[in-house]
Amino acid sequence: MQLDSLDNWVRTCYSANITPLNDGEEVTLLGWVQEIRDLGGIRFIILQDREGTIQITIPKKKVPAEVLSKSEALQKRFSVGVKGTVKKTNMTPRGVEVLPKEIKILSTASEQLPLDITGKTPANIEVRLDARALDLCQEQNAAAFKIQHHALAAIRDFLFDKGFLEVHTPRIIASATEGGAELFPVEYFGQKAFLAQSPQLYKEQLTMSLEKVFEVGPFFRAELSRTRRHLSEFVSVDIEEAFANAEDVMQLLEQVIQYTCKTVKEKCSKELATLNYKVTVPELPFKRVTYDEVLSDLKKQGINIPWGEDVPTPAFRALGKERGYYFITDWPTHAKAFYIKPRSDRPELCEGFDLMWRWIELVSGGTRIADKALLMERMKEKGLNPDSFKYHLQAFDYGMPPHAGWAIGLERLTMVLTGKKTIREVSLYPRDRVRLTP
RNA sequence: GCCCAGGUAGUAUAGUCCGGUCUAGUAUAUGCGGCUGUCGCCCGCAGGACCCGGGUCCGAAUCCCGGCCUGGGCGCCA
Known part of the structure; x- marks a missing residue:
């Protein structure tokens, strides 16, 4: 896969710092794909960084073709950058989501990870330590x-x-x-x-x-x-x-x-x-x-x-x-x-x-x-x-x-x-x- | 060093007591397909495992022996 380079992108805030008060602001987020929920016409990417997570929302018919194709290529644990607009919403628990204008794929990850990173099936400590970085x-x-x-x-x-x-x-x-x-x-x-x-x-x-x-x-x-x-x-x-x-x-x-x-x-x-x-x-x-x-x-x-x-x-x-x-x-x-x-x-x-x-x-x-x-x-x-x-x-x-x-x-x-x-x-x-x- | 317990798909487990429809079940993860408001999303399909070696037996994931590995307790200590 062709990876993107960071170029002049600089993180403007951590995911956890975004609140409904930031409605309409443009943000640059850097982190990892934690989860992807694809409902057909709309796709939700949960972006994780050190401080927390935020939802990136992709209404497939309303985003630029480049954003759509990048988002289709994403998998769990891919390192990504997202530039987009904060939107206040009552559709997420946090009351905010980000509508992407540009997505960069900075690195990839294995399809089958050695641990369930969502925590649905917790691994034993031995298995966890063997894959400690993850x-x-x-x-x-x-x-x-x-x-x-x-x-x-x-x-x-x-x-x-x-x-x-x-x-x-x-x-x-x-x-x-x-x-x-x-x-x-x-x-x-x-x-x-x-x-x-x-x-x-x-x-x-x-x-x-x-x-x-x-x-x-x-x-x-x-x-x-x-x-x-x-x-x-x-x-x-x-x-x-x-x-x-x-x-x-x-x-x-x-x-x-x-x-x-x-x-x-x-x-x-x-x-x-x-x-x-x-x-x-x-x-x-x-x-x-x-x-x-x-x-x-x-x-x-x-x-x-x-x-x-x-x-x-x-x-x-x-x-x-x-x-x-x-x-x-x-x-x-x-x-x-x-x-x-x-x-x-x-x-x-x-x-x-x-x-x-x-x-x-x-x-x-x-x-x-x-x-x-x-x-x-x-x-x-x-x-x-x-x-x-x-x-x-x-x-x-x-x-x-x-x-x-x-x-x-x-x-x-x-x-x-x-x-x-x-x-x-x-x-x-x-x-x-x-x-x-x- | 001593004493227990245990090793089943990527992960977590059921099954082992009392051998036989176990062709090894389930969840999750993964792959493919479908779905416009999910948040443990949902639905369908697919692939994927009995630690290794030996023994008993018509037949072993299951019983026995050996090995390897792991967990827990003790001692020692932070």
């Missing part, structure tokens, strides 16, 4: 990512306002940041290297100069996880703050979450309606529950967790979904990472916390150890060799301030904000144990 052309599938965009923008705005500096730390590292074997090895000019699992050590070091920092970026975990809330590559929103403790950053966190929910509720009403989901703005402060209290609540339900053990997911589920957002504090020291500060009054407990939403761990954080000797001791208790952390440990010789921080799993937060039950739905191109493409 899948995202459906409004309800793109909606989650528009919400994610606004959520992240809100988080950034809030942190900037609180004086945080956005930083970038390495993704390629020489040794494990938190120990364990859950790293992806990479070859680095003949040396063995790894993909970073977290910016933890770097952001801590930065508190002694930049004081309040945050980073948004992908991190990598080579865990053989197989759940609806794990990815091998996920986006982390990390902060670290000098001269702060766990309670300080918990207060910051609950404000960030509240502000994000408020922003999403205000700016994404269309997307939330598309997803048929409601975001509620949580009240502050969030409930704080200690590890011991969680254990005793579970005991009342007949679930006995020996003290010191981590709380298994089924137990969290048993606690009920009416809990919403809540903090769990005062974890056993040995259950948390080596850099989490033990309580000075009761060293078997630590100043680490998790922010839960129902049974999902959304955020984890805490006061960090600022004392080098204690940090080395904790490393050894965790079976880590302090020698492999020498570049990190040396920072503690130069005036490491007391500090605290946390990390939000962006995709998990997006699940909470969109009601999606599978994390792969809120990752554009998810990576998990079995999926490496597209």
Whole structure:
């Protein structure tokens, strides 16, 4: 097929911006054919762009021959440009349609698409991910990512306002940041290297100069996880703050979450309606529950967790979904990472916390150890060799301030904000144990 | 790594328990034809599928074994 070139055409507006008030105006629309309804003497083309759809109406006997023949050649997903006149009408739900004066066919598409883009026959997530580029052309599938965009923008705005500096730390590292074997090895000019699992050590070091920092970026975990809330590559929103403790950053966190929910509720009403989901703005402060209290609540339900053990997911589920957002504090020291500060009054407990939403761990954080000797001791208790952390440990010789921080799993937060039950739905191109493409 | 469940047209499903008019049904999508106000348009026609290999049996989508692939739960964690 002979394709048209864009030439000097410039979009005058998105489809969604056209209202009956634009009656009689000439518009240039760029987008895609979503649907064609041909009734014989009249043909309706639904043109879609990022912001929505609009009907192009073609009364076959009243349009120029060129427009008629172009419109006959159209198929679903063809990329098109339409120049035409807005007409107010009571024949469409939106109250407007566009009568075309000129149509350009900018690209074509397969006759049989791998997905039903009208959503009449929804495909499974596996099939959708295999054709992700097309899948995202459906409004309800793109909606989650528009919400994610606004959520992240809100988080950034809030942190900037609180004086945080956005930083970038390495993704390629020489040794494990938190120990364990859950790293992806990479070859680095003949040396063995790894993909970073977290910016933890770097952001801590930065508190002694930049004081309040945050980073948004992908991190990598080579865990053989197989759940609806794990990815091998996920986006982390990390902060670290000098001269702060766990309670300080918990207060910051609950404000960030509240502000994000408020922003999403205000700016994404269309997307939330598309997803048929409601975001509620949580009240502050969030409930704080200690590890011991969680254990005793579970005991009342007949679930006995020996003290010191981590709380298994089924137990969290048993606690009920009416809990919403809540903090769990005062974890056993040995259950948390080596850099989490033990309580000075009761060293078997630590100043680490998790922010839960129902049974999902959304955020984890805490006061960090600022004392080098204690940090080395904790490393050894965790079976880590302090020698492999020498570049990190040396920072503690130069005036490491007391500090605290946390990390939000962006995709998990997006699940909470969109009601999606599978994390792969809120990752554009998810990576998990079995999926490496597209 | 452990434990379940499942693989049927482009997509989504029925059928599998208890083998036989299953020549594998339906919806949607696709192609062709018809229709001047549709908006999940409508009507007609057409093509299109039992994951792979082996076994049992007169006969296998259905039962058995092996393989491959996928989903869910656990653990781990964001």
